[in-house]
Amino acid sequence: MTLTAERKRQEAQADFNNDLGQCPARQLLEAISSKWVTLVMLALADGQLRHSELRRVIPGASQKMLTSTLRSLERDGLVSRLVTASVPVRTDYELTPLGHSLLGVVYRMKDWAEANMDDVSHARMEHDRRHLASTR
């Protein structure tokens, strides 16, 4: 029966997916591709900000997403959290050196995007135009 081959294939896929998770580049990609991480990092590029200031600077972020984004950045050692035990509590966030170095990579992506997204947009329009024409 073909079950054996099928089984092998599925195991190979599982292994591969596992390897993928180990790949440093993929881990990085997953870390920064979350919708808000780059925005938070950019916001913190010039210095530390409070939780409420971040919300003001990034109007689109719900406080839930902001918090969870900050937590994951903190966990990865990219952002540090400074709590001042007063009433009311004050917490500031700032980029760590590691965070700043990642910021460099983010800027490079930004540069490529700004230099080339016109070409991409154009390609998309061309592609969509052709696809639309074929269905007419």
Next chain:
Amino acid sequence: MTLTAERKRQEAQADFNNDLGQCPARQLLEAISSKWVTLVMLALADGQLRHSELRRVIPGASQKMLTSTLRSLERDGLVSRLVTASVPVRTDYELTPLGHSLLGVVYRMKDWAEANMDDVSHARMEHDRRHLASTR
């Protein structure tokens, strides 16, 4: 009533999310953060490959995901598709010049990741250890 303020806030969020979609850097991030795009681009770095060859080189990809990834890359002008009308059909994929230039950016991310993911992993372990300790 507070509805007016609430309404304004929600509109602000909608506008912001809209702006986000316009941002070139974010478009790029969304384009390459899909699970398979970088793998496909890396696979095509050395030259053109057939659909079936790509499946072999990237064992984890279902043919559905491979096809849809290739379609989106093609739409963005990063990959070109060469169909040879024979029996059976033969189709090859290769990176466009634009695709190659993006590959450069991907390599930079890869370099950062390989240089710094140890620090990130370490930060994660430290963070998790502390968090675990607090729940004990």
Next chain:
DNA sequence: CTGTATCCTCTAAGATACTG
């Protein structure tokens, strides 16, 4: 061989409400 169509699952992200 190369692809399309369908169905299904799982999770990221958002809305809302509540606590120290």
Next chain:
DNA sequence: CAGTATCTTAGAGGATACAG
């Protein structure tokens, strides 16, 4: 002010079957 807890939803990704 800062943060947590719960519910809901939209979409990405996967399994499978079929078609040119």
